[in-house]
Amino acid sequence: MSVDAATVRRIAHLARIAVSEDEVPHLQGELNAMLAFVEQLSEVNVEGVEPMTSVTPMQMKKRQDVVDDGGIADDIVANAPATEGHFFLVPKVVE
């Protein structure tokens, strides 16, 4: 499988990465090189094989249903580029 220019633009938008028109051909070439490389997986017989979900067999751990953290709003916003009080500031999202 390979991707065309329109698909490159669509993937970029899904990935939330701005891509300019003149970057598209180059990206298309690189993505197709990677897709050509992984193409060889189609020759593997995976009939009846379970997909891996956990590399080490282990019981799923469950935490106690208790509040054991919190009250650290100062820490949470400490590195934000724009805040007001304990809120993150973003462009208007609701008209």
Add this chain to the structure above:
Amino acid sequence: MTDLTSLTLAEARKGLAAKTFTSLELTDAHLSAIEAARVLNAFVMETPDRARDMAKAVDAKIAKGEGGPLAGIPLGIKDLFATKGVRTTACSKILGNFVPTYESTVTSQLWRDGAVMLGKLNNDEFAMGSANETSCFGPVGNPWRREGSNTTLVPGGSSGGSASAVAALLCMGATATDTGGSIRQPAAFTATVGIKPTYGRCSRWGIVAFASSLDQAGPIARSVRDAAMLLRSMAGHDPKDTTSVDIPVPDYEAAIGKSVKGMKIGIPREYRLDGMPAEIEKLWSEGAALLKAAGAELVEVSLPHTKYALPAYYIVAPAEASSNLARYDGVRYGLREQGKTIIELYENTRAEGFGAEVRRRVMIGTYVLSAGYYDAYYLRAQKVRTLIKKDFEDCFAKGVDAILTPATPSAAFGIGEKGGADPVEMYLNDIFTVTVNMAGLPGIAVPAGKDAQGLPLGLQLIGRPFDEETLFSLGEVIEQAAGRFTPARWW
């Protein structure tokens, strides 16, 4: 007094215990070495004041006989580990001046045991790379050069700063991480020892995530014994990482010097690649011969799905990365590029903040997870991963204790030499190491010889799950026979 930076960690521990020198003296010696080696670009942040404060505090403890197992040992920390109050960037512009308000579990255990932090080490952006060329702080120089040449070579990646700093004697050991070979490949390129432990051995909490089902932390060190000492402190169960395993951490150092007599060593025929350099082939057979001389038994084994590990990795790893890196949105931390709408803000921030390799991988990951392609790519790759793991299980079920392979398909290469036209050329560096991540196994890279140009080469040993001890025993046998390799100082 001999130069304190030339000691191994084990030797330094003796000297500190005998009060031949203090941690402050040892730390100062390394801080001077770092200053004199800035041309290598191994450190992206030096923390001399913090280092001296930590050293003084631990000296006081040592005087009272309270020092921990790493008391007074100065270390470098890969910039992927969150360090409280010290800028942590994953060497990406998108994290900007991120200063964590918390400490990663692995580093907190090193400080608990008395180690001293010298600073943060360079790495490929978000650990995506095999040459440390994708860092937003620029490439790292390998202390090794080809004989008679002034060309600066790469130290490998993604833990290039860690490997370079340990090889150049700037720190006594370093933390590193390995998703597809990022500890073992740079260790092989710099004649240092690097171990990626079994998945789940070290907590991933507080380490910037790349591909969560593959990422593991481990040390890069000057000797096998040093690596064993460091891993013991780094490893252990952590309730904050649900994939960290709740089993005791053995005293890895006790495995050093243990007889390897009667151990069965697998030599996988699929690792004998077409066009493999004769030097690598020779290194491999010499390594096998010396394990045999130490009493181990060599058996040819087959790992039939080996060639599919790298392509499967380049689906699984980017898929997980695209999901993990969704958090970099210009809102909660790091860089922000303005946009008229929130979507534009996200898109502009991520276009500006991510480097070319990261953008490429996030896009591939987004594509293979997108509607209509998930089954053909991601699901198939996860099935192939099951088959790769089964190959190893079948091999170990036949009584094989460890598997011996080359660590890399070549020695270090020049900056800018690889991957310019086709990203896959760079990816092939990890051909021998990536299988181990796909199967969650432990793997160690040990320096074993040099190529015709005088560059170091390493061998890899792959072990059963949670049997790092056997790797330390076998690794030390190779180290004893091959000796230690130190680069001639040019910086």
